[in-house]
Amino acid sequence: MRSPRHLTASRVICLVALATGAHLALASDRDSSPMGPMIRQGKEAFTHETFQGSGRVCETCHLQGGTVPGKRPDGVSIPSLTNAAVIYPRFNARQGKVITLQDQIRSCVSNALEGTPPAYGSDPLNALTVYLTSLAQGKPLDMGGKPQ
Secondary structure, three states, X not given: OOOOOOOOHHHHHHHHHHHOOOOOOOOOOOOOOOOHHHXXXXXXXXXXXXXXXXXXXXXXXXXXXXOOOEEOOXXXXXXOXXXXXXXXXXXXXXXXXXXXXXXXXXXXXXXXXXXXXXXXXXXHHXXXXXXXXXXXXXXXXOOOOOOX
């Protein structure tokens, strides 16, 4: 049985970006690092992709690219995504299991956007994961921590 702190592929990608210094300007549209194109692809998906759903995009709820607190369609406030990449994996009591950042992204696409979640290992899912990781630059790992 895996420990809740077992490193997933998405966590390894995040850690490599942080360890290599690729995180220094990741959220910037002008990022010239090797991660830059994937960050821009993720930001583009975050702000424009409906995933064949209801017409909503991630930014419908997660305002300003997820960098500030947002609101669900029912008006309930939600935290920013600036530390999302450093608090996953985390235990989801409702599901009774540990979920990864990629699991959460797919859940949001399926539920909030009423769309078709990108497949594990796909460029769209990896791009969204890399984009959200870029928002967490400089933040310490806090697996299971609280969203900010």
